[in-house]
Amino acid sequence: MSGSEGHRRPCPAPAASPPVLEARALAVTYPGGKEGLAPLDLAVAPGERLGIVGESGSGKSTLVRALAGLEPHARGEVRAGTLPVLDHRRESRRARARHLQMIFQDPYHSLNPRHSVRRILREAIAVREDPPRGDALEAEAADLLRSVRLDPALLHRKPHALSGGQRQRVSIARALAPQPAVLLCDEAVSALDVSTQGAIVRLLRALHEERGVALVFVSHDLPLVEYLCTRLIVLDHGKLVESGPTAEVCRQPRAEATRRLLRSVLLPPAEPVDGP
Amino acid sequence: MPARPPSSDAPSPAARLEGLGVTYEDTATPALDGLSLAVHPGEIHALVGESGSGKSTAGLAAIGLLPGEAVRVEGRVLLGDEVLPADAPERFAPLRGRKVAMVFQEPGTALHPAMRIGSQIAEAIHGGARGRAARRDRVAGLLRSVQLEPTPRLLRSFPHHLSGGMQQRVLIAMAMANQPLLLVADEPTTALDPTTQRDILDLIRDLARRERTGVLLVTHDLGIVHHYADELTVLRGGRTLEQGRTEEVLRAPAHPYTRELLAALPRPDFTAAPVAGGDSA
Numbered sequence: 001m002s003g004s005e006g007h008r009r010p011c012p013a014p015a016a017s018p019p020v021l022e023a024r025a026l027a028v029t030y031p032g033g034k035e036g037l038a039p040l041d042l043a044v045a046p047g048e049r050l051g052i053v054g055e056s057g058s059g060k061s062t063l064v065r066a067l068a069g070l071e072p073h074a075r076g077e078v079r080a081g082t083l084p085v086l087d088h089r090r091e092s093r094r095a096r097a098r099h100l101q102m103i104f105q106d107p108y109h110s111l112n113p114r115h116s117v118r119r120i121l122r123e124a125i126a127v128r129e130d131p132p133r134g135d136a137l138e139a140e141a142a143d144l145l146r147s148v149r150l151d152p153a154l155l156h157r158k159p160h161a162l163s164g165g166q167r168q169r170v171s172i173a174r175a176l177a178p179q180p181a182v183l184l185c186d187e188a189v190s191a192l193d194v195s196t197q198g199a200i201v202r203l204l205r206a207l208h209e210e211r212g213v214a215l216v217f218v219s220h221d222l223p224l225v226e227y228l229c230t231r232l233i234v235l236d237h238g239k240l241v242e243s244g245p246t247a248e249v250c251r252q253p254r255a256e257a258t259r260r261l262l263r264s265v266l267l268p269p270a271e272p273v274d275g276p
Numbered sequence: 277m278p279a280r281p282p283s284s285d286a287p288s289p290a291a292r293l294e295g296l297g298v299t300y301e302d303t304a305t306p307a308l309d310g311l312s313l314a315v316h317p318g319e320i321h322a323l324v325g326e327s328g329s330g331k332s333t334a335g336l337a338a339i340g341l342l343p344g345e346a347v348r349v350e351g352r353v354l355l356g357d358e359v360l361p362a363d364a365p366e367r368f369a370p371l372r373g374r375k376v377a378m379v380f381q382e383p384g385t386a387l388h389p390a391m392r393i394g395s396q397i398a399e400a401i402h403g404g405a406r407g408r409a410a411r412r413d414r415v416a417g418l419l420r421s422v423q424l425e426p427t428p429r430l431l432r433s434f435p436h437h438l439s440g441g442m443q444q445r446v447l448i449a450m451a452m453a454n455q456p457l458l459l460v461a462d463e464p465t466t467a468l469d470p471t472t473q474r475d476i477l478d479l480i481r482d483l484a485r486r487e488r489t490g491v492l493l494v495t496h497d498l499g500i501v502h503h504y505a506d507e508l509t510v511l512r513g514g515r516t517l518e519q520g521r522t523e524e525v526l527r528a529p530a531h532p533y534t535r536e537l538l539a540a541l542p543r544p545d546f547t548a549a550p551v552a553g554g555d556s557a
Contacts, residue, residue, distance in 0.1 A: 055469045164327070193326040194496055198540035220470045227542035250544075264470040266499035267543050269526050 018081075019043035020181040020214050021067060021100065025076040028062050028238075036062045038239045039076060044182060049208060049215045051229030051246060053222060053261060059238040064186045064218045068102045069093070081181060097127045101175035105187040107167035111159040117145070117170050118155040124177030144173040147210070148203060165196035172203065182214040190219065201228050222261055226250050234258045289314035289354075290490030291338070291376070291458035296362055297350035298333050298342060298514075306348070307333045309514040313507075315458060315490030320481060322493045322505035322522070324537070330514035335462045335494045339376050340368025356457050374402055377451035379480070381463040383443035387435040393446055394431030400450035418449040422479055441472035448479060455487045462494040477504050498537055502526055510534050 021044040028036035037059045044050050054060040066074040069085040078085035080100040083092065104110040111120060121141040125131050132140050142152035148169040159167055168188065175183055185204065189197040201224055208215055219225050225232060225246065232249045234242040236257035242249060253259045292315070298308040308330040315321045325331040336342050338353055340360065349363035355375050360367045368376070380386045388396055397415045404414065416426035422445040424430060435443055444464060451459055461480060465473040481504055484491045493505060501508050501522060508525055510518040510533065518531040529535045 055471050194498070194537060195326060195540040198542065201542065223541065223543050226544045260471045264474055266474070266497070266503050268498035268502045268538055270543070 017046050019079075020046050020048075020081055021216070022079045023067060023076065024078075026063075026066055026078055027075050028059075028066055028071055028073050029075065030073050035238055036071075036073065037066065040240045042067075042233070042240075044214050044216060046181065047208070047212045047214050048231065049205075049217065049229045051225035051232040052216065052218045052235065053220060053225055053232060054235035054257065055220065055261070057237070058235040058257070060218050060220075060235050061186055062238070063235065064102075064184050064216065067216065068100065068184050069096065070102075094127065097180075098129065098178045099180055100182050100184065101178060101180040102184040102186065103168070103171050103175050103188045105191050107164065107171045107191075108159065110171055111167060111174075113159055115158070116155065117157055117159075117162075120159075120170065120174055121145070121155070121177055124174045127178040140177075144177055145170075147176065147207065148173045163196075164192050165199060168192060168196070168200055169203070172200075172207070176207065176211070176213070180213065182216065184216045184218075186218045187220075188217070189224065190221065197224070204228060220261070222250060222265055223267065234261070290317040290356075290488070291315045291492070292354040293334070293338055293351065294354065295351035296334060296337050296353075297348070298330070298337055298346050298362075299348040301345045301347050306514050307346075308337065308511075311351070311509070311511070311516055313509050313516075313519065315492050316506070317457075317488040317490055318485045319506040320484065320491040320493050320504055322495055322501045322508040323511060324495060324498065324501055324508055325511035326496055326537075328513065329511040331494045331496075331511050332462055333514075334511070335378075335460045335492060337362050338458065338460050338492055339372060339378050340365045341372075341378070373400060373456075374454045375456055376458045376460070377454070377456040379444070379447050379451050379459065379461040379464045382467050383440055383447050384435065384467075386447055387443060389435055391434070392431065393433050393435070393438070394426075396435075397446065397450055397453070400453045402454050414453075418453055419446075421452070421483065422446070422449040423475075424449075439472075440468050441476065444468060444472075444476050445479065448476070448483065452483050452487060452489065456489055458492060459484065459489050460492045460494070463496070464493075465500070466495075473500075480504075498526070510537070 023040065023042040025039045025041065027039040030036055052060045052063060062071060065071040067078055074086055080096050083096050083099060085096060118141055121144055122137060125137060125140055141155060145152045145154060150166060150169050162170065189200045192200060204215060205228055207213060217225060217228050229246050232244065232246040233240055234255055234257055242255035242258050249258060250262065253262055293311055293313050296308055296311040297306050299306040311334050313321060323331040323334055342349060351362045353360045353362060355371065358371065394415055397418055398411050401411065401414055419426040424442065424445055464480065465476050468476060477500065480491060495501060505522045507520065508522050509516055510531065512533055518525060518529065518534050525534065529538065
């Protein structure tokens with residue numbers, strides 16, 4: 001493992017404004033002593049797009065779950081703005097939901113199958129400190145669907161009556177509903193068809209530009225991360241082995257794990273010529 | 277359909293699918309509609325499409341393993357001298373594991389969970405190796421052919437002791453044990469780590485070339501197709517949209533859908549200078 005020489009700059013974000021998400025000495029140790037994540041520091045600046053990459057078993061999903069407060073064996077400190085993430089009291093969780101939201105790999109299992117899209121969105125909007133009511137709430141739900149490029153006519157559908165891509169768009173709309181400062185995406189496109197994957201990453205990038213929401217995008221797909229993220233960290237066997245600006249890390253990788261990931265990339269030809 | 281003729285010096289195919297059509301229960305539209313293609317010895321023919329394209333149905337039809345819900349099945353499969361009606365699964369049964377073999381997406385579920393690796397491979401060998409010593413040598417040879425060292429420990433291990441990549445190697449060894457004419461590989465690396473993907477695909481390509489086996493590779497990934505397939509067929513909604521030599525089709529796709537698939541994912545060039553901005557449609 002290449003250890004610290006892989007770091008071009010300290011992992012805390014370069015920006016001067018206080019981070020929207022910050023981890024100090026964050027580690028995960030499972031009962032029995034197995035280490036899921038070695039202690040690491042990490043900060044995400046407002047509106048930043050950070051990629052987390054690694055092979056399976058590298059700890060990338062463990063890290064993002066710990067950042068979201070979903071990892072019961074996490075130690076250290078995680079702050080979403082001023083809110084402590086590793087505090088599992090009900091009130092803290094609610095406050096945190098206004099600041100930090102997560103999108104999962106499988107949209108089929110992350111939406112309540114018995115609720116309509118309308119109800120799913122209304123409940124997510126209600127998390128806001130001063131949520132709209134009545135007609136304003138209804139209008140807000142429709143607006144959220146439009147923002148993920150879906151027809152508000154789908155409000156009355158249930159998740160099973162949507163395609164995989166539509167379901168993931170609803171997941172994104174739900175995550176945006178509390179107006180969070182940061183969106184954590186755990187392999188959010190890897191279960192989707194190729195053309196849907198492309199549409200969703202382009203949507204995430206557009207939403208970032210429209211709303212200024214910070215993105216943490218976890219993936220094993222380096223080309224997608226390179227498109228979406230300006231900064232990148234690489235994990236290997238539960239350790240942070242490289243970090244830096246995405247373009248730099250992809251073109252001059254220092255850690256062996258990064259080189260392995262880059263070697264595994266199989267791209268189609270660059271540009272087809274016009275006309276048959 | 278803008279089909280292209282195969283290259284003129286192509287040898288006679290290892291396998292041929294002719295007019296395959298499959299309709300499942302409860303649906304009016306066929307899952308697969310009039311698919312014809314040839315797989316040449318030692319070559320990889322990719323069946324490309326998204327979910328619902330019919331590509332996995334075509335793979336199953338090629339080895340006579342269509343599920344019971346397939347109510348209307350048309351067409352035939354030619355394997356060497358054998359002509360197999362696609363709606364006669366009993367005709368495929370004696371050939372499976374011999375003239376035709378398959379590698380699936382989930383290696384973990386394709387191996388017997390309670391049988392040792394050595395025994396599973398030995399069971400896959402038909403004919404040839406008679407007697408214990410000859411069989412043991414053959415098993416060892418097959419493991420080496422997939423770059424696994426046939427240690428006593430590996431031979432005695434159970435599938436769950438192995439990584440996904442190792443399990444897939446074992447399955448490839450079993451599939452290739454009897455030098456099949458046709459190997460159907462349905463998304464063989466989708467469930468594996470990206471860094472294992474290349475090794476497994478290299479292995480399939482090299483073994484196919486060595487044994488003169490034709491490979492029908494079911495995939496959604498045009499990157500894989502570009503690097504590994506000699507020919508491809510693009511499917512959508514069960515219909516064949518385009519077919520031809522990979523290089524030609526990907527360089528100048530005739531069908532707009534193929535272009536769409538090629539442009540679907542933002543694909544940066546890792547070797548070029550960093551580009552600022554970019555589209556965000």
